[in-house]
Amino acid sequence: MVPTPNPERRNERSRRATLAATIELIAARGYGKVTIEAIATQAGASKQTIYRWWPSKAALALEAINDYIGEAIDFPDTGDITTDLTTQISEVTDLLTGPIGTVFRGVIADAQSDPSVGAALRETIIEPRTRLCEARLAAAVAAGQLRADVPTRVMVEMLYSVVYYRLLFGTDELDPRKTPAFLEYVFTGLRPLPPRAEP
Amino acid sequence: MVPTPNPERRNERSRRATLAATIELIAARGYGKVTIEAIATQAGASKQTIYRWWPSKAALALEAINDYIGEAIDFPDTGDITTDLTTQISEVTDLLTGPIGTVFRGVIADAQSDPSVGAALRETIIEPRTRLCEARLAAAVAAGQLRADVPTRVMVEMLYSVVYYRLLFGTDELDPRKTPAFLEYVFTGLRPLPPRAEP
Amino acid sequence: MVPTPNPERRNERSRRATLAATIELIAARGYGKVTIEAIATQAGASKQTIYRWWPSKAALALEAINDYIGEAIDFPDTGDITTDLTTQISEVTDLLTGPIGTVFRGVIADAQSDPSVGAALRETIIEPRTRLCEARLAAAVAAGQLRADVPTRVMVEMLYSVVYYRLLFGTDELDPRKTPAFLEYVFTGLRPLPPRAEP
Amino acid sequence: MVPTPNPERRNERSRRATLAATIELIAARGYGKVTIEAIATQAGASKQTIYRWWPSKAALALEAINDYIGEAIDFPDTGDITTDLTTQISEVTDLLTGPIGTVFRGVIADAQSDPSVGAALRETIIEPRTRLCEARLAAAVAAGQLRADVPTRVMVEMLYSVVYYRLLFGTDELDPRKTPAFLEYVFTGLRPLPPRAEP
DNA sequence: CCTTAAGCGAGACGGTACGTCCAGTCTTTTA
DNA sequence: TAAAAGACTGGACGTACCGTCTCGCTTAAGG
Structure with missing residues (x-):
């Protein structure tokens, strides 16, 4: 690694090309x-420059993802939770079907062996979006x-984990x-539906 | 790789030590x-012997997992699905909390980059157990x-994906x-519970 | 470096190609x-193999030189020291005019910064030949x-150092x-020659 | 390299600190x-400044040597060549025993691979001093x-090459x-001394 | 019983990528 | 406009493993 470089003097062109x-x-x-x-060759950057700013391929991929998907997309709020979650989960599914899905799978893979990657993954992607979702659910x-008696965090997991399972x-x-x-x-649960009340 | 070795002459001691x-x-x-x-050093085996019988570290890990957990544990059937799933999911959770969890995470990680690992993972672990579970659910x-209107396969995913998400x-x-x-x-779903009927 | 490889299993073809x-x-x-x-590429060897057997480029070059010039050429002894030294010094001069001269200069250069190269240079090339020369001079x-009052070692230096100076x-x-x-x-010295005795 | 900087605006303090x-x-x-x-760090200079004024580490070292030993010391002339050479060679030997010896060895080493260093070495150190010595010998x-029948240039080599050989x-x-x-x-040569004439 | 062919431990091999280091260039800021 | 600071491209370094390859040694089967 390189001793604490100065971010102000960083070459933005090189950063973009690398991501x-x-x-x-x-x-x-x-x-x-x-x-x-x-990556260095393709970006026209030198390995040293990459190692100066990112500790690992996973860190690089993580920042590339974050740059790609941009600001934490605000959770929609139409007043109807079903509508909003449908929108949101469909978008996530779409995203993970494209190139970002491949990058994301790689980051998750590396997170299994490198705890710092896991931490970065949670901090920059999972947790921020989880919190937004929790707010909407609340x-x-x-x-x-x-x-009201199900922790919103558990709700989030129930809603999204299947997407990752399939991914x-x-x-x-x-x-x-x-x-x-x-x-x-x-929302309705797996128990058999009670007979509808007759009008 | 080595051209089709003869499994009958295989050294069982070496196989066990390696796993x-x-x-x-x-x-x-x-x-x-x-x-x-x-692994070869620790097992007192030679690299050649390992490559003779397993194509990759992931294949090795997968077989080690299968050997460790033994026969596909039959799904319990007490007549009550809640009881049975509680038992089963708790057991899986327990298993993944121990050393097997670490091995398993590694295999899943490798599966993201190597499709043959993914296939092997599905074929030897995921699918057989999924089918057992589906049968019990049916x-x-x-x-x-x-x-009756929810595919059992989707039920399985809803029941187990959260475990893997957390893992x-x-x-x-x-x-x-x-x-x-x-x-x-x-089972009950996330919708608010209807008021209990008064006796 | 690699932990003490076994010289008996060494690949002679690779060694020759590398030198x-x-x-x-x-x-x-x-x-x-x-x-x-x-060198590795040209020799069709891997870097690892080179580093397994030689600690540095200089060590490689030194062994290449020794292999090239073969066994310590016996010092000639015709009975006349002038004749023998003429032969010997001319041969050394010839050798250093060819490709070996370039290799040799490189080894001497590296010896200035790496004491172990200096030691190896003295032990495998300089000293053995110096001793042979000293014996002939004795x-x-x-x-x-x-x-008889000039140390043979000093004689050797007086005879050969000019060759290296020019090199x-x-x-x-x-x-x-x-x-x-x-x-x-x-042999005669730089003092003016005394007038020849008239017959 | 930088296109022809203006030597008049050069920072003398930086130059001295670098050397x-x-x-x-x-x-x-x-x-x-x-x-x-x-060197840049130690001198409190920037790499760019060094590259502006010197093409290589060897050039830097060469100028450092020349600065250190100062003006081409005039060859002494007491009338007796033996006395004068003794003085001169001893001084050179003394010099090469100290820090300058280490620097000098490095420059000679680099000269083996970089012809421009060799040329600079000859032009700024070897040749000027050789010519002074030749004049004294003449x-x-x-x-x-x-x-009179031995070229003074060869005499110089015979007198000084042993010093470098040992260095x-x-x-x-x-x-x-x-x-x-x-x-x-x-001066007397290596041939046996003739018997002294009896008084 | 004695060959013989396979699996085995050992480890050298050609290769590829690693993460580091430094050369030499370029850019920005300060004096 | 030189200089300090330091980020940049480029490329070799020496290391670590990969997956393949010989090499003897052991071991079980078949002639």
Whole structure:
């Protein structure tokens, strides 16, 4: 590593080229087959410059993702939690179906062996978005649209974990069109539906 | 690789030592920091012998896991699906909290870059157990304990994906004691509970 | 470095190719412009293999020289020290005019910064040949052809240092035809010659 | 390199500090272990400034040597060539025993790979001093103290090459007290001394 | 019983990428 | 406009593993 460089003097062109090269190469060859040397070459940067600003390929990929998806997209709030979650989960599913999905899978993979990657992953991606989602869910609870006795954090996990399960295990297709049905299952539960009251 | 070795002449002692070394080393140092050379040394085997029987570290780890957990544990069937799933999910959670969890996370990580690892993972671990679970769920559906209009495959994902989410992201503690409450959420759904009918 | 490899299992073909590549490349590009990577590539060897057997480029070059010039050429002994030294010094001059000269200059250069190279240079090249020369000079002293009050080691230095001076500084041409005159100067000294006795 | 800087605006303090740092660091760590970056840091100069005025570490070292030893010391002329050479060679030996010796060895080393360093070395150090020495030797020849049929350039080499041989190979100690005996060998030659005429 | 062919431990090999270091250039700021 | 500071490209360094390859040694089977 390099001793505490000065961020003000950083070359922005080199930074952008490096992050772009990271996504391009990973999307094209797969995370595991991309080396830092290849990224450096593709970006027209030197390895030293990369190591000056990022400690690992995973850190690079993580920043590339964050740059790509931009500011923490505000959670939609139309007043109806079902509508809003459908929108949101579909968007996430869409995103993970494209090149970012490949990059993301690689970062999650590296996080399994490198705790600092796991921490960075949680801090820069998972937790901020989880908190936004929790806030929206809390509002829905307050509006009487959701149970008050289920921790919002657990709700978030119930809503999103299936997406990651499919992303990582490849057992089922990631398809935004499945979102509404899935949400209905989560909201209504798996118990048999009671007979509708007759009018 | 070596051209089709003869499994009958295989040295069982060497095989066991290798699988044991795999789990020990991965549990001790983490999946990513364990090399095949280290496993060979620890097992008193030669690298050649390992490559003769396993194509990759992930394949080795996968077989080590399967050997460790033994026969596909039959899904319990007490007649009550809640009881049975509580038992089963708690057991899985327990397992993934120990050394096998570390090995498993490594295999999942490698599966993200190597499709053949993904396939092997699904075929030897995920799918067989998923099918057992689906069968039990189908029985519960038939017994009127679960909705008939939700694919059992989706039910399995809803029940287990949260465990893997926590395992891989480390956002929440893996704790078997949380299983009953979680099951209640999944079965009853997140909508507010209707007021109990007065007696 | 690699932990004490077993010389018996060494690949002789690889060793020869590496030493040959060393001389070829240094002769073609100059010592300083040759990298170990280039030698490895040219020899069809891997860097690791080179580092397994040689600690540095200089060590490689030194062994290449020794292999090239073969066994310590016995010092000639015709009975006449002038004849023998003429032969010997001319041969050394010839050798240093060719590719070996370039390699040799590089090793001497590295010896200035790396004491272990200096030691190896003395032990494998300088000292063995110095001792052979001293032995021949001692015989000449015993035969009354040379002064007995000058240490043979100093004689060796007086006889050979000019060759290295010219090799390293490039102040004067290295030309074997200059050897007889030079020897006459060293043997007779720089003082004016006394007038010959008339017959 | 920078296109022809204006020497008049040069910062003399920076120049001195750089040359001083060069000698200090090389004396302390050895020529090969000193980098231009280290010299810049030690001198409180920037790398750019160093590259503006010197093309290489060797050029820097060469100028440092020349600054250190000051004006080309005039060759002494007492009328007796033996006395004068003893003085001169002893001084050179003394100089090369100290820090300048280490710097000098480094420059000679670099000259083996970089012809421009060799040229600079000859032009700024070797040749000027050689010419002074040749002039003194020519005077001695004219005075009948030395042979007229030996080129003075060869005499210079015979007188000084042994010093460099010992400096570069480290085969023998550089000791000014050995100078008189050595001179006697060179002047009288290695042939056995004829019996002194009886009085 | 004795060959013989396979699996085995050992470890050297060609390769690839690692993360570091320094050369030499370029840019920004200060005096 | 020189100089200090230091980020930059480029490229070699020496290391670590990969997956392949010989090499003897052991071991079980078949002639």
